[in-house]
Amino acid sequence: MRFDNPEDIVQLTPQWEGERFPNGRPKVSEDVLRRMRKITLEEAWGPLWNHGYTFQFEGDFKIIHPDKIMVGRAVTAVMVPKRPDLHETLLKYGHEQEGRRGFFNQWVIDSLVEDDVVVVDMFDKVHLGTYVGGNLSTAISTRTKRGGAVIWGGIRDNQQVVEIDNINVYYRGSDPTAIADVTMVGMNVPTRIGKAICLPGDIVLGTPAGVIFIPPHLAELTVVQAEKSQVRDVFGFVRLKEGVYSTAQIDSPWTTAMWNDFVSWFENDPAAEEYRHLTWEKELEAAAKIDGSGHDVRL
Template sequence: MKFDNPEDIIQLTPLWEGERFSNGRPKVSDNLLRRIRNITLEEAWGPLWEQGYTNQFEGDFKIIHPDKVMVGRAVTAVLVPKRPDLNDTLMQYGIEQEGRKGFFNQWVIDSLVEDDVVVVDLFDKIFQGTYVGGNLSTAIASRTKRGGAVIWGGIRDNQQIVEIENENFNVFYRGSDPTGIADVTMVGMNVPTRIGRAICLPGDVVLATPAGVVFIPPHLVESTVVNAEKSHVRDMFGFIRLKQGVYTTADIDMAWTTALWSDFINWFENDEAAAEFRHLDWTAELEAARKLEDNGGPASDAVRL
């Protein structure tokens, strides 16, 4: 058994065709991470749900900075209750064969790079289940720059963690306790990880918001972002027109006519509010609406993203 094994990670993520880290972990582009920071959790969750990825969200967390959004690439870890023979075997292997130092949680944190998020299944343990405190949280903030941690377990030193000087750093966790971490063994690093009712794989993009956390499979990130951005910018337009009294809520919520699409495209191409989304293309939506109306029917909900 190896920790952070490239062969295993590649085997687990065969649908990813892009760049990878040296350990095989998918490396979603910095540009996509930046774009994800501008969408809501629901906008990201919707396309995943529609494609059958119905176990990507968990919302039952406490949050160090409840008003902050955190985005990054997942580095996962799975811990179990300590069994002495298993614990000694894995600890010895990691230290002697892989050259690791310290306790299991330090092994993971020492591997982090910029824009990483530690995702840890600590089987909801809080007493003696405190995966990070002030020191390790500082190390995560320093290494990841814009990342942090999602921990299905506990933390300690909350007051110190809150005061870490990194405006992007955040920690999502289940509870806090003054005890240190003890009586646990790491059985997997960068392996499939259960977080409550969600599953996270190494390289998933973590979108952690005040509403909870969604884990986006790397091969679906680009399509998810595009769909989410389209939903977001259409909502922007809809809110404006509803305030102006141009359309009813039924007009906006139901399938759009070609006339409404034309109004939207004109707004999209000329209003400064839409400037950052002008990389999006609406040709398919507009053509689908035209084709259906030419055939005597209304634009279908199927053309909506």
Template sequence: MNFDNPEYIKHITPLWEGERFSNGRPKVSEDILQRIRKITLEEAWGPLWQRGYTFQFEGDFKIIHPNKVMVGRAVTAVLVPMRPDLHETLLNYGHKEEGRNGFFNQWVIDSLEEDDVVVVDLFDKIHKGTYVGGNLSTAISSRTKRGGAIVWGGIRDQQQIVDIDNINVFYRGSDPTGIADVTMVGMNTPTRIGKAVCLPGDVVLATPSGVIFIPPHLAEPTVVQAEKSQVRDIFGFIRLKEGVYSTAQIDAAWPLALWEDFMNWFNNAPEATEYRHLTWDDELEEARKRGDDGRPTSDVRL
């Protein structure tokens, strides 16, 4: 066995075809991370739900910076209550066979890279379940630059952590005790956070509403669908204020004439500038097949 096993990580993330870190963890591009920082949690949730990924969201957290959005690549850890024989075996293995230093939580934080987010299942333990405090949060800040931690358990030194501006921490509760009586049984393995499942390399989108874990192979299609929803909403709000369309027209399947109005606006309006990397061929073809009134062409009565 070993912690942070590259072959195992590749085995559980077979749908990812892009770049990977040296440990096999999927490396979603910085461009996609930047674009995900601009979408809402609900905009990311919809494409995942439609594809059958219905256990990706958890909202029951306390948040160090409640109004700060955090986006990054997941580094996962799973801990269980301490059983002495298992605890000594795994701790000794990490120290002697893998050359790791300190306690289990330090192993994970020592592995972090820029834009990483630690995602930890600490089985909702708060007393003696404080995964990070001031020192380790400072280390997260130094290593990830703008990442942070999702902890299904506790933290300590909250007054110190709140002064670290460039990261965020989502957690279940705080306690003055240090971490104890726990054993890490998985590093960069599947991890359960409340009702959600997170794999290493998932894109973490953490907002005031909660946290959603986006599988790396769905990161780009998710952000594209979210951006399309955003820019259509911008257009819809403008036309509704102008009294051009009713809410029923905006919320229904758009007929070709409305799509043509949108495309003219999309290609020329300053509000659409940052979205012009998007293409609409599929949507326009679908509208043509439906006919101008939104019904399939074969149903149109002459």
């Protein structure tokens, strides 16, 4: 076996057609990451659910900075309870064949780059299951700039970690013990976090409610649909305050006339400026085809 094997990662993520890191991990663009930071959990959840991705969210965490949003590309790891023969074999292999140094958790953190998020299945181990403490959290901060960690297990040195401003950490519990009696059996492989699944290169969106893992090939679609929902809401609030439309009209499928009104507002009102990278041809075409039928033309 190989840790962080490019051939395996490419094989696991065939629907991603964009840029990749040297190890094969999908590299969703910085622009999409930037825009992802402005959307809500529910806005991200909807498109995934509608595409059949129903096991992407986990909310049963403690959070170092519960008021901060975390967005980044997943680097995954799977840990299991220590079995001496397996432990010695894999540790020796990593040191001698792949030139890695230190313990398994250090291997993962040493691989991080900007905007990465460590996603670790520690099989819910907290006592002797503290994946990071002050030192490794500082290393995550240095390497990722604004990333963090999602750990289905424990952390230590909370008083130090909470002082690190530019990362966030989602974890199951705290303990003063160091990590022990665990073995890493996979790096950048499919990883289970509670009831959710994460693959290497998934976009990790951490919110006050929990964490959602967004497949890279759906990341831009998710952002676009969220942005469209946001700017339509802005328009709706404006027209409701002006008394132009009723709440029933705003909440119902829009007529062609309403869509035309929206597009005119969208193209000219300063409140829509940050959304002008969006296009509306599909919505207008759909409205023209089924206007008055009672069907919802929203994507």
